[in-house]
Amino acid sequence: MRITALAGGIGGARFLRGLRHHVQQATSDPVSGETAGTGLTEITVIGNTGDDIWIHGLRVCPDLDTVMYTLGDGIDPERGWGRLDETFRAKEELTAYGVEPTWFGLGDRDIGTHLVRTTSLNAGYPLSSVTEALCERWQPGVRLIPMTDDRAETHVIVDDPDNPGTDIALHFQEWWIRYRASLPARRFVVVGIEEAKPAPGVVDALRNADVIVFPPSNPIVSISTILAVPGIADEIRATRAPVVGVSPIISGAPVRGMADACLRASGIETSAAAVAAHYGARSSGGLLDGWLVDTSDAASTPVIEQAGITTRAVPLLMTDLDATAAMAAETLGLASRLRSTP
Amino acid sequence: MRITALAGGIGGARFLRGLRHHVQQATSDPVSGETAGTGLTEITVIGNTGDDIWIHGLRVCPDLDTVMYTLGDGIDPERGWGRLDETFRAKEELTAYGVEPTWFGLGDRDIGTHLVRTTSLNAGYPLSSVTEALCERWQPGVRLIPMTDDRAETHVIVDDPDNPGTDIALHFQEWWIRYRASLPARRFVVVGIEEAKPAPGVVDALRNADVIVFPPSNPIVSISTILAVPGIADEIRATRAPVVGVSPIISGAPVRGMADACLRASGIETSAAAVAAHYGARSSGGLLDGWLVDTSDAASTPVIEQAGITTRAVPLLMTDLDATAAMAAETLGLASRLRSTP
Numbered sequence: 039m040r041i042t043a044l045a046g047g048i049g050g051a052r053f054l055r056g057l058r059h060h061v062q063q064a065t066s067d068p069v070s071g072e073t074a075g076t077g078l079t080e081i082t083v084i085g086n087t088g089d090d091i092w093i094h095g096l097r098v099c100p101d102l103d104t105v106m107y108t109l110g111d112g113i114d115p116e117r118g119w120g121r122l123d124e125t126f127r128a129k130e131e132l133t134a135y136g137v138e139p140t141w142f143g144l145g146d147r148d149i150g151t152h153l154v155r156t157t158s159l160n161a162g163y164p165l166s167s168v169t170e171a172l173c174e175r176w177q178p179g180v181r182l183i184p185m186t187d188d189r190a191e192t193h194v195i196v197d198d199p200d201n202p203g204t205d206i207a208l209h210f211q212e213w214w215i216r217y218r219a220s221l222p223a224r225r226f227v228v229v230g231i232e233e234a235k236p237a238p239g240v241v242d243a244l245r246n247a248d249v250i251v252f253p254p255s256n257p258i259v260s261i262s263t264i265l266a267v268p269g270i271a272d273e274i275r276a277t278r279a280p281v282v283g284v285s286p287i288i289s290g291a292p293v294r295g296m297a298d299a300c301l302r303a304s305g306i307e308t309s310a311a312a313v314a315a316h317y318g319a320r321s322s323g324g325l326l327d328g329w330l331v332d333t334s335d336a337a338s339t340p341v342i343e344q345a346g347i348t349t350r351a352v353p354l355l356m357t358d359l360d361a362t363a364a365m366a367a368e369t370l371g372l373a374s375r376l377r378s379t380p
Numbered sequence: 381m382r383i384t385a386l387a388g389g390i391g392g393a394r395f396l397r398g399l400r401h402h403v404q405q406a407t408s409d410p411v412s413g414e415t416a417g418t419g420l421t422e423i424t425v426i427g428n429t430g431d432d433i434w435i436h437g438l439r440v441c442p443d444l445d446t447v448m449y450t451l452g453d454g455i456d457p458e459r460g461w462g463r464l465d466e467t468f469r470a471k472e473e474l475t476a477y478g479v480e481p482t483w484f485g486l487g488d489r490d491i492g493t494h495l496v497r498t499t500s501l502n503a504g505y506p507l508s509s510v511t512e513a514l515c516e517r518w519q520p521g522v523r524l525i526p527m528t529d530d531r532a533e534t535h536v537i538v539d540d541p542d543n544p545g546t547d548i549a550l551h552f553q554e555w556w557i558r559y560r561a562s563l564p565a566r567r568f569v570v571v572g573i574e575e576a577k578p579a580p581g582v583v584d585a586l587r588n589a590d591v592i593v594f595p596p597s598n599p600i601v602s603i604s605t606i607l608a609v610p611g612i613a614d615e616i617r618a619t620r621a622p623v624v625g626v627s628p629i630i631s632g633a634p635v636r637g638m639a640d641a642c643l644r645a646s647g648i649e650t651s652a653a654a655v656a657a658h659y660g661a662r663s664s665g666g667l668l669d670g671w672l673v674d675t676s677d678a679a680s681t682p683v684i685e686q687a688g689i690t691t692r693a694v695p696l697l698m699t700d701l702d703a704t705a706a707m708a709a710e711t712l713g714l715a716s717r718l719r720s721t722p
Contacts, residue, residue, distance in 0.1 A: 127488040128491040129492070131491075131492020146469040
């Protein structure tokens with residue numbers, strides 16, 4: 039079986055760890071029911087690169103690294119981003135020199151990754167090749183592909199905090215980290231996205247998938263940024279595979295992160311149903327066949343189903359690996375039912 | 381009084397710390413005998429950049445940094461290079477990724493400096509401006525100028541260890557650090573030196589100096605590399621200031637480092653007298669007016685004097701700051717005598 043998942047950072051990475059665990063545990067193919075063997079299930083992850091940023095001359099890809107470190111057991115499990123047992127000595131020096139920006143959490147171990155990436159990119163290798171090379175060390179157990187090899191960075195239009203009444207565009211990272219998403223966002227602009235091409239392997243991974251999964255990543259700045267790469271949404275609309283999403287919103291709030299601030303800027307209510315409606319049903323030109331909401335949101339199931347999206351209410355808190363693997367099992371189970379009853 | 385010193389790394393930096401200490405302690409101008417006041421003596425250091433190297437996309441200037449960190453109290457005093465209380469976590473990551481080179485000691489705090497330098501150079505600032513900006517933090521108490529803003533890196537021609545009988549050129553750092561100068565050097569080639577121009581301020585610092593000092597730096601790969609920048613040796617030959625050097629060789633051996641391997645490659649005996657002869661007397665078209673040898677080398681004094689270089693035998697071991705300040709006092713004292721009796 040071939041599973042293709044879109045993914046942002048922390049939420050997506052944690053879900054993918056559960057998915058990988060479930061797939062490795064399963065003794066039979068979760069979709070076809072065939073007896074599983076080693077390597078029977080392939081997981082391809084299309085990672086968001088809209089959050090990428092040049093910081094002090096280093097190319098940083100926060101979402102790709104969060105997926106890579108999480109699946110490679112190199113992540114700081116408390117923070118959810120960056121390396122386990124991390125230090126920030128180089129960053130302290132940068133601050134001592136008085137160079138900006140000072141708000142980005144550039145860890146010393148993390149810098150090793152950024153140096154390898156930056157020198158490889160500057161030598162002319164595309165991000166997809168560089169990511170593949172980095173993953174040789176981490177052995178994430180999935181194929182991780184950036185959504186695009188082209189530069190396409192999310193910016194946030196806000197009221198200039200230093201000059202009220204004037205719009206300014208901040209890099210997403212500055213808005214997210216420096217301002218903790220507290221400056222009301224007017225809208226998001228992914229600079230360069232119109233010219234971006236899907237990275238090599240992305241289109242094939244969507245066309246040849248047996249199931250496409252939207253993990254509980256930020257629906258605006260992670261999943262919708264990936265979907266904004268010309269060609270990707272069209273492939274998802276056209277694929278024969280079922281497309282199943284997992285709500286990142288539980289009981290009207292994001293489980294983690296500040297997705298509500300992103301939804302607000304996009305005029306979308308912070309609810310499992312509103313996010314499903316944002317993606318839309320494939321039967322009406324949207325992107326989803328199935329949708330998982332948390333049991334606490336079971337009441338919203340009829341509304342979402344009415345829009346043409348098969349919905350199940352199951353526990354969606356990724357409290358530990360087993361709970362997350364159970365969510366992944368529900369995701370694949372729903373996909374299996376959608377395949378057998380199209 | 382204006383003192384201009386050429387300098388390499390560890391030996392030069394330690395001498396300069398003693399020189400600065402002596403000058404700050406002195407109640408009267410060490411050369412003119414005038415009563416000293418705040419800021420009466422200016423020290424300008426022309427730093428060797430032949431050891432500079434691009435490592436993992438970072439521009440590293442080992443000698444400039446050693447001078448800056450040593451005079452700015454940021455150096456590791458045991459190692460003599462790199463930052464106090466240093467860690468090497470990014471370097472460990474680079475090794476884990478399997479990227480070369482692995483032999484260069486890239487410390488985490490040090491990386492902060494290299495990131496500032498690299499981004500500034502890539503933004504178009506010349507190395508001299510970047511060095512000045514870095515020194516604003518370190519306040520070394522001297523004006524530190526790179527010998528040139530141009531790229532001119534020392535390479536070592538050796539027998540290829542993997543392919544005997546074939547010459548290869550190694551970057552000086554690779555020969556020095558990776559091979560601990562153990563591969564017999566045939567010769568040194570400073571790639572780019574013919575086209576290099578003295579950095580802004582270098583020529584003025586030589587023309588307007590009251591005394592020019594050659595600290596006990598490596599005579600081949602530090603001092604002679606600076607002297608190889610077109611124009612610098614000519615200015616020293618022509619200046620009215622006395623030029624006094626301090627032998628880096630004591631009792632036929634370098635006090636520290638592997639200067640003997642460099643001297644051997646250049647066909648120069650490892651002795652205080654041979655190094656003096658290498659520089660030559662200004663009275664016969666060379667560069668030195670005065671030369672300090674260690675008391676253990678007092679027997680060589682007549683030979684050096686015969687060549688036209690006024691020589692004094694004094695203790696030259698930089699065992700502590702006071703001993704080093706005393707060496708600096710002897711250096712300036714000799715310069716003073718050379719000025720009064722030209």
